[in-house]
Amino acid sequence: MITIKDLHKSYTMGTNSLHVLKGINFSVQEGELVSIMGSSGSGKSTLLNILGMLDEADQGSYTLDGVPIKNLNEKIAAQYRNKFLGFIFQSFNLINYKSALDNVGMPLYYQGMKRKERTDKAMAYLEKVGLANWAHHMPNELSGGQKQRVAIARALASDPKVLLADEPTGALDTKTSYEVMDLIQGINDEGKTILIVTHEDDIAHMTKRIVNLKDGLIIDDAPVNQVRAASHV
Incomplete structure (x- = not known):
């Protein structure tokens, strides 16, 4: 689904160049x-931005x-993002003046789906969450957990190939x-491919594989015995 080879990324900071990703294979x-x-500074946000087509590598390949x-170009990148990817953010990124239903239907609007079909599909995903x-x-009438559920429903609505979640539990209490x-x-049990950036060890162990980045390199990449979240709820 995702193949990254020899990925490098640098940023210019004044007169200096900061080499953030130093040859990622993943x-x-x-x-x-x-x-x-x-x-912080390991390169995980930069990697996620490249995976999300929000930034581009200097060297290497991404398939x-x-x-x-x-x-x-930005138009093609936007089309690819809408076709391939669903995003879940720590800060939810909901549109404050739109209802939960309209927020979930937003990606479908950009796909040109008619309003009735869009509303029906958005409602189905709200039911799912x-x-x-x-x-x-x-x-503003929803709790943090409810906002994140709306964000997950929105990410799923366009039936993306991959979900990218950036610290999806970072703004939430443990429960x-x-x-x-x-x-x-x-x-994920239904077959959806999901990548989660997290700094929380307990959350990472609820996935099936942990990739550790340090100073722009992968230092460890191994499957783990998945802890089921339901056992803690």
Whole structure:
């Protein structure tokens, strides 16, 4: 599903060049649930931005579902993101003046789906995450856990090949974090490929494989015995 070879990325900081990724080799098979860990400055956010087509590597190759991701203009990158990827963010990134239902339907709007079909599909995904009764509530009427569930429903609505989750439990308390991870595990059980960036060891062990980054290199990449979040909820 994802193949990355010899990936390098540097940023210019004034007169200095900061070499953030120093030759990353990494692959993810369809249906995997993988966490990416590393301290601040390890390169995990940069790697996620490249995977999310929000940034481009200086050197190396990135292939997603058999498609080389290279030299994309913003229009093509946006089309590919909408087709291939669903995003879940720590800060939820919901549109405050739109209801939960409209937030979930947003990717479908960009796909040109008609309103009735869009509404029906968005409602189906809200039901999937247990929030059908909250469809017409605004984000400021929702708890943190509910907001993240809306964000997950939105990420799923366009039926992406891969879900990219950037610290999806970072703004949540422990109990709510485990409830969200229980939902993510269930989505993965259905076959969805999911990558999670996290700094929380307990969350990482709820995935099936942990990749550790340090100073722009992968220092460890191994399967783990998955802890089921439901056992903690």
